[in-house]
Amino acid sequence: MRFDSVRKEFPVRGTGTSLVALADLTLDVAPGELVTLVGPSGCGKSTLLDLVTGLSEPTSGRILLDGRPVTGPGLDRGIVFQQYALLPWRTAQANVELGLEARRLPKAQRRRIAREHLELVGLSGFADRYPHELSGGMKQRVAIARSLAFDPEVLLMDEPFAALDAQTRETLQDELLRIWRATGKTIVFITHGIEEAVYLGQRVVVLTPRPGRVQAVLDVDLPGRGEPGQDLRAHPTFVALRHRVWDALHDARAEGGVR
Numbered sequence: 001m002r003f004d005s006v007r008k009e010f011p012v013r014g015t016g017t018s019l020v021a022l023a024d025l026t027l028d029v030a031p032g033e034l035v036t037l038v039g040p041s042g043c044g045k046s047t048l049l050d051l052v053t054g055l056s057e058p059t060s061g062r063i064l065l066d067g068r069p070v071t072g073p074g075l076d077r078g079i080v081f082q083q084y085a086l087l088p089w090r091t092a093q094a095n096v097e098l099g100l101e102a103r104r105l106p107k108a109q110r111r112r113i114a115r116e117h118l119e120l121v122g123l124s125g126f127a128d129r130y131p132h133e134l135s136g137g138m139k140q141r142v143a144i145a146r147s148l149a150f151d152p153e154v155l156l157m158d159e160p161f162a163a164l165d166a167q168t169r170e171t172l173q174d175e176l177l178r179i180w181r182a183t184g185k186t187i188v189f190i191t192h193g194i195e196e197a198v199y200l201g202q203r204v205v206v207l208t209p210r211p212g213r214v215q216a217v218l219d220v221d222l223p224g225r226g227e228p229g230q231d232l233r234a235h236p237t238f239v240a241l242r243h244r245v246w247d248a249l250h251d252a253r254a255e256g257g258v259r
């Protein structure tokens with residue numbers, strides 16, 4: 001996936017001017033990579049997501065998926081939002097089947113794929129539960145299963161764990177790493193959290209305050225990441241990386257004049 005000098009402006013009503021939300025954002029995401037994007041509030045993360053999902057178009061530049069420009073919504077991109085966005089009147093199983101209905105798969109196949117994906121996210125025994133019968137972490141697992149079930153090329157995650165308590169968040173971070181390894185999916189993960197960005201990303205992309213562009217890209221090499229029994233967050237490499245991301249964010253704020 002490639003962001004090629006992506007710029008997005010919004011007209012400011014009644015002024016004849018426009019607000020630049022994203023300016024010349026360029027980034028390559030390799031197939032199978034897990035990249036985290038971290039940036040200050042208002043740096044254009046949601047704007048970027050709308051562009052990737054095809055809900056809006058860049059003012060200039062392009063977003064390429066498998067070499068083809070994104071021109072509208074499509075099942076080649078799966079999205080997991082902060083709010084679970086599950087249909088309350090459908091069971092976990094039926095929620096996961098949703099995207100498969102759009103793919104017009106036969107019922108038996110839909111059922112099988114949905115069941116496999118509930119198993120993938122550790123919810124085999126919960127297929128018949130309704131969202132209100134599930135914890136926040138479980139709902140987010142269903143949302144992940146639903147997004148993966150229709151086999152998108154890229155999984156986009158917009159602060160998916162932000163509403164969860166700290167312990168559940170850490171569990172789901174490890175789960176996500178496990179799922180990523182099991183599926184080999186390309187994942188673009190947007191977060192406010194520096195720790196989360198370092199813990200999950202093979203690369204951490206730090207964005208500048210508005211207008212958003214790439215301030216820094218940090219390679220993360222954390223052996224043993226996501227393996228049980230490892231307190232990686234206390235590891236000196238982790239602490240040093242977290243500090244580098246913090247520095248980059250701080251520099252970006254200072255350069256942007258926002259403190």
Ligand SMILES: Nc1ncnc2c1ncn2[C@@H]1O[C@H](COP(=O)(O)OP(=O)(O)OP(=O)(O)O)[C@@H](O)[C@H]1O
Pocket residue numbers: 010011019020021040041042043044045046047048210
């Ligand atoms: N439809 C729109 N019309 C005008 N301005 C917009 C529109 N959408 C976003 N903006 C502006 O673009 C900038 C980036 O907004 P965006 O919501 O993408 O930021 P964000 O990084 O997702 O913020 P947060 O982290 O607080 O959710 C903001 O200044 C916002 O006011």
